[in-house]
Amino acid sequence: MQQIIVQKYGGSSIKDTTRIKNTANRIKSYQNQGYQVVVVVSAMGKTTDTLLSLAKEISTTPSKRELDVLLSTGEQISIALLSMALNEIEIDTISLTGSQCGIKTNSVHSNARIENIDSERILTELNKNVVIVAGFQGINEKGDITTLGRGGSDTSAVALAAALKAEKCEIYTDVDGIYSADPRIIPNAKKLDTISYDEMLEMAKLGAQVLHPRSVELAKNYQVKLEVKSSLNNNPGTKIIGEIDMEKIQIRGITSENSIARISITRVPDKPGIAYKLFKTLSDNSVSIDMILQNLTHENVNDISFTTPVEELNKVSPIVKDFAKNIGAEDVIIKDNVSKISLIGTGILGHGEIASMFFETLSDLKINIEMISTSETKISCIIDKSHSLIATKKLHEIFFES
Amino acid sequence: MQQIIVQKYGGSSIKDTTRIKNTANRIKSYQNQGYQVVVVVSAMGKTTDTLLSLAKEISTTPSKRELDVLLSTGEQISIALLSMALNEIEIDTISLTGSQCGIKTNSVHSNARIENIDSERILTELNKNVVIVAGFQGINEKGDITTLGRGGSDTSAVALAAALKAEKCEIYTDVDGIYSADPRIIPNAKKLDTISYDEMLEMAKLGAQVLHPRSVELAKNYQVKLEVKSSLNNNPGTKIIGEIDMEKIQIRGITSENSIARISITRVPDKPGIAYKLFKTLSDNSVSIDMILQNLTHENVNDISFTTPVEELNKVSPIVKDFAKNIGAEDVIIKDNVSKISLIGTGILGHGEIASMFFETLSDLKINIEMISTSETKISCIIDKSHSLIATKKLHEIFFES
Numbered sequence: 001m002q003q004i005i006v007q008k009y010g011g012s013s014i015k016d017t018t019r020i021k022n023t024a025n026r027i028k029s030y031q032n033q034g035y036q037v038v039v040v041v042s043a044m045g046k047t048t049d050t051l052l053s054l055a056k057e058i059s060t061t062p063s064k065r066e067l068d069v070l071l072s073t074g075e076q077i078s079i080a081l082l083s084m085a086l087n088e089i090e091i092d093t094i095s096l097t098g099s100q101c102g103i104k105t106n107s108v109h110s111n112a113r114i115e116n117i118d119s120e121r122i123l124t125e126l127n128k129n130v131v132i133v134a135g136f137q138g139i140n141e142k143g144d145i146t147t148l149g150r151g152g153s154d155t156s157a158v159a160l161a162a163a164l165k166a167e168k169c170e171i172y173t174d175v176d177g178i179y180s181a182d183p184r185i186i187p188n189a190k191k192l193d194t195i196s197y198d199e200m201l202e203m204a205k206l207g208a209q210v211l212h213p214r215s216v217e218l219a220k221n222y223q224v225k226l227e228v229k230s231s232l233n234n235n236p237g238t239k240i241i242g243e244i245d246m247e248k249i250q251i252r253g254i255t256s257e258n259s260i261a262r263i264s265i266t267r268v269p270d271k272p273g274i275a276y277k278l279f280k281t282l283s284d285n286s287v288s289i290d291m292i293l294q295n296l297t298h299e300n301v302n303d304i305s306f307t308t309p310v311e312e313l314n315k316v317s318p319i320v321k322d323f324a325k326n327i328g329a330e331d332v333i334i335k336d337n338v339s340k341i342s343l344i345g346t347g348i349l350g351h352g353e354i355a356s357m358f359f360e361t362l363s364d365l366k367i368n369i370e371m372i373s374t375s376e377t378k379i380s381c382i383i384d385k386s387h388s389l390i391a392t393k394k395l396h397e398i399f400f401e402s
Numbered sequence: 403m404q405q406i407i408v409q410k411y412g413g414s415s416i417k418d419t420t421r422i423k424n425t426a427n428r429i430k431s432y433q434n435q436g437y438q439v440v441v442v443v444s445a446m447g448k449t450t451d452t453l454l455s456l457a458k459e460i461s462t463t464p465s466k467r468e469l470d471v472l473l474s475t476g477e478q479i480s481i482a483l484l485s486m487a488l489n490e491i492e493i494d495t496i497s498l499t500g501s502q503c504g505i506k507t508n509s510v511h512s513n514a515r516i517e518n519i520d521s522e523r524i525l526t527e528l529n530k531n532v533v534i535v536a537g538f539q540g541i542n543e544k545g546d547i548t549t550l551g552r553g554g555s556d557t558s559a560v561a562l563a564a565a566l567k568a569e570k571c572e573i574y575t576d577v578d579g580i581y582s583a584d585p586r587i588i589p590n591a592k593k594l595d596t597i598s599y600d601e602m603l604e605m606a607k608l609g610a611q612v613l614h615p616r617s618v619e620l621a622k623n624y625q626v627k628l629e630v631k632s633s634l635n636n637n638p639g640t641k642i643i644g645e646i647d648m649e650k651i652q653i654r655g656i657t658s659e660n661s662i663a664r665i666s667i668t669r670v671p672d673k674p675g676i677a678y679k680l681f682k683t684l685s686d687n688s689v690s691i692d693m694i695l696q697n698l699t700h701e702n703v704n705d706i707s708f709t710t711p712v713e714e715l716n717k718v719s720p721i722v723k724d725f726a727k728n729i730g731a732e733d734v735i736i737k738d739n740v741s742k743i744s745l746i747g748t749g750i751l752g753h754g755e756i757a758s759m760f761f762e763t764l765s766d767l768k769i770n771i772e773m774i775s776t777s778e779t780k781i782s783c784i785i786d787k788s789h790s791l792i793a794t795k796k797l798h799e800i801f802f803e804s
């Protein structure tokens with residue numbers, strides 16, 4: 001039996017008809033290697049933006065169901081054109097929408113979750129065709145079109161690779177792979193040959209925009225072999241793998257996120273359940289919370305701080321102010337110009353010297369650390385946004401260039 | 403029970419977001435009148451052309467299946483945007499693709515025929531929503547997307563009106579209705595208040611571009627009440643109706659078609675079955691044939707002439723030349739600059755004076771009539787293309803302006 005490979009091409013790999021033809025040639029070369037090829041595509045270049053701006057001309061709050069009907073056309077255009085380009089070079093193809101290839105999701109329009117994939121049609125078609133699937137989309141049980149939210153096409157590709165038990169899943173983009181830092185701001189950033197799922201998950205969550213955390217999580221859960229590669233050359237990419245030597249320190253990368261706000265409620269009376277109530281209220285209002293810090297500053301009173309994306313501030317501020325008033329806290333301090341700088345790797349917490357080098361570097365730069373959070377695979381600090389670039393550069397120099 | 407109305411809006415009624423909003427207001431006014439409204443839409447303005455030119459950049463002969471996947475996105479964009487515009491003015495809506503609203507077709511991609519409509523979902527949704535349907539598209543039994551070819555959205559609308567037993571089907575366009583001649587070339591052309599299915603069928607076949615013959619035929623077969631109206635004003639349109647007083651002469655309009663070629667095979671040996679063989683050969687090659695004329699010019703030899711659209715000439719010429727050679731005919735004469743001028747109405751053949759006035763008018767203008775064909779509801783003449791405009795003007799003057 002031939003092995004199946006799933007390849008995902010993002011908007012930049014098919015941004016115009018020339019790129020579509022190049023991508024077709026790449027796919028052909030894989031078919032020539034004897035693979036059964038499933039291709040997942042995003043919308044071409046700016047299509048999604050164009051469609052969104054049409055919607056905005058009509059409504060500031062368009063129905064999410066209709067937005068899904070609208071946006072899903074972007075990928076449908078891509079599958080048809082890529083299919084035609086493959087036919088031109090004598091490859092038999094069939095294009096399938098999310099609905100046609102059986103990607104069943106829940107009904108959360110604009111941010112649906114894949115529930116299962118009925119892979120029968122794809123498997124049948126693979127015997128004679130390259131199968132080209134519209135990423136980012138599925139259908140719910142009513143037969144309505146849903147979309148998967150940010151990074152949706154990556155998720156489609158990984159989910160298909162899992163369902164089809166593919167040999168591997170390749171994510172094509174316009175960079176060569178995963179880097180030790182964002183190459184646009186750190187020219188010396190180094191491409192990683194391999195990275196573990198957990199490390200990649202941290203990198204993705206902390207702002208490396210190449211892969212969406214959801215797809216990495218899915219890949220980890222189903223042990224899908226992932227590789228991130230460039231569609232513009234034949235360089236080897238970055239392999240995301242399961243096995244990693246936990247004893248060895250692996251420092252993978254530095255990330256910085258700059259659209260973060262810090263909210264502090266000062267002098268919260270120290271009664272049981274107050275933090276719970278706050279975060280329950282926020283979660284009931286679908287506010288994304290990231291880092292949380294609570295420290296006893298005075299006798300019987302706490303400061304509670306947390307971070308949230310800047311774009312959520314309008315929603316969060318009134319909720320928090322209300323809450324603070326109700327519980328008799330002193331004040332709410334909102335700072336919308338902070339950055340989160342993170343160091344990602346395996347085993348870094350177990351080795352105290354990594355953390356101290358990290359803090360020392362910031363301290364040498366006279367940068368005040370406002371919050372710290374750590375996990376098995378990362379150290380993150382909140383600092384003033386104005387220091388974000390210099391901190392990232394210096395940390396990269398210390399950990400990767402010496 | 404509320405009555406159902408089906409309204410179809412063409413590309414010009416939704417060519418930009420401003421027009422879409424205007425169209426939404428029109429739909430709302432019908433809902434306020436107590437109708438359950440089903441809206442069928444085409445692609446916005448130039449969308450189809452844009453998509454086609456993308457396809458042409460990739461392939462000169464794109465797969466028809468993939469072309470259907472591509473082009474059907476145009477209507478899908480329209481339904482989502484129109485739905486959003488209706489939501490903005492507090493109308494509950496649901497948009498449905500051809501697949502979602504159960505329009506089942508055969509598998510002739512790019513020119514599919516509707517086989518049946520499973521109207522269950524539409525009927526359920528109509529209890530609470532204006533239902534907005536993507537015209538021009540359906541699905542075949544494999545679940546693949548098909549499109550209905552030219553005039554496809556009109557056909558979708560009429561088919562839905564028939565399946566839903568709608569009170570009426572309104573076709574909105576950028577002119578006020580059906581005219582006695584093309585208003586762009588005959589400024590005095592008169593808008594018709596009513597026209598019969600058969601008359602409309604002739605008008606449509608003979609070049610009146612407002613309605614496609616297929617949709618008229620369907621409306622006739624299912625006795626769907628059709629009305630053609632402008633989406634730019636509130637003028638009454640033209641009603642296409644079943645009953646017509648056959649005793650009374652009703653002259654409806656003059657049409658001219660200018661992209662016609664005449665092909666003559668001269669001195670065809672007069673043997674049985676030769677005409678049959680010729681037209682069988684042409685039909686096997688999917689050539690559209692319109693008028694056919696056979697006349698015995700010499701003893702035992704015929705001239706056979708027929709007309710075909712100019713764009714088919716490349717395909718037709720070699721077939722006819724081969725055929726002529728094989729049967730020992732004298733020559734093939736191809737004239738690609740003829741026009742067909744037609745007078746349409748009911749009862750015009752039964753009253754000889756109409757036909758003679760028609761021929762007399764052309765004769766007074768010293769225009770040579772190259773071919774004549776007649777039916778219950780029309781008289782058509784083939785003349786030299788250079789006389790088309792003057793003939794149309796004069797005939798309109800004689801029959802409609804005096």
